Structures are given as C-alpha cells and as structure tokens.
Amino acid sequence: SAVISQKPSRDICQRGTSLTIQCQVDSQVTMMFWYRQQPGQSLTLIATANQGSEATYESGFVIDKFPISRPNLTFSTLTVSNMSPEDSSIYLCSVEDLASGGIWTQYFGPGTRLLVL
C-alpha cells in the first residue's frame, strides 16, 4: 500500500490564524481525501482532492474555510483558515490504493493534531 506522510504532525495555533497541512504520498494516486476527527469522535470527510480540478466538498464544509490544493498526483494541502478553538481536531489525509484481492481501498496518513487556543 501507499506510504503517506503529513506535515506538521501537530501544532498549536492562535485563533484567527491559518494553518496549511501537507500530505505527501510515495506513489502516484488518483484519489486523495481529507478527513477531520474531532476529539473522541469518528472521522468525517471534509473533501475529495482532485488533481487538476477543484476539490469536492461535503455538506457542512466550504472552500473558504478549508481551501485545498492538489498540484500533482503525489501531493495535496489542506488549509484551515481563520481558526477558532472549535477547529481543534486531528486532520487526516487518505488515498485510494489497491488492497490485496484487487479492490481499491483507502489508506490513511498519520494525521495532524491541531490545537487552537
């Protein structure tokens, strides 16, 4: 499966500022996704990052708050803009890759732990 890294691994930010999270994959992948995991909760899909086009956002998430870039098939960024304490979460990047048995499935990066003060 693809190896995924994220930067930064964690950060503490002041409210009103913005943070850009990077996701790097060791192979070319078509589909990349960004998820949010609020403290003690499950994962929620923010958007699908498409190479060469705008990201597709899920209900409740907007481009102005979470702009995404996907400049090539191995890299994506998610920016959390104008942060508030409610944005404190783990942000996870995932990619689609082939699993055993020939099914495409999703693999996750290690996550970026964000605390907004």
Place this chain on the structure above:
Amino acid sequence: GESVGLHLPTLSVQEGDNSIINCAYSNSASDYFIWYKQESGKGPQFIIDIRSNMDKRQGQRVTVLLNKTVKHLSLQIAATQPGDSAVYFCAESFRAGGTSYGKLTFGQGTILTVHP
C-alpha cells in the same frame, strides 16, 4: 447518514480471549465495508475489508462478518493480544459497478482494551 457519538462504546477482554466488535451501518445500498484500527496518536490502519456479495472474510487472526438483512457488521479477533488495544472503526461505501472511487462513511468506533 452518519453515526457519530461523543462517548465511544468500550470492550475489555483478557489476553488470549476472542473479541467481537460490532457495527450497525446506515445505508442499505452500501456495497463495500472496511474495518480500521486506530492506535493512540496514529492514523487509522486498514485491517480487513469485505464486499456485499460475501458474508464472511478471514484474515490473519481476524474475521469480518456481514449481515445485510439487518445491516450489521462484526469484527472478530482471535487470541486477542495487548497490542490489539486500540479504537476500531467500521466504514461503509457505495461503489456500484466496482469503480475505484467511493466515499467512506465511518461508524462511531469502539475502544478495545486488552488486559494482560
């Protein structure tokens, strides 16, 4: 729709016992299911998956059972070890025709604690 809770269910077992983690999924049209393991401070790790045309799939020490009639998924871990302690999430997807793209909807997760 999604199932997201503030308080995750917990399961405590003794080392060597078998563990069963359950998940109720929401979309009767979902045709692909995955179990993930998330250890503290890490991202979710793929464990095993199953398509809707199957009702059972086995991996190394793990078995996934799918009951489409009642929209229920379970993960069985044999001879549970302390290293199995983690949060376990089920995820569902609808990918008609076997296409590669399918959004995942996650269940609320279960905390598994294995006592030596």
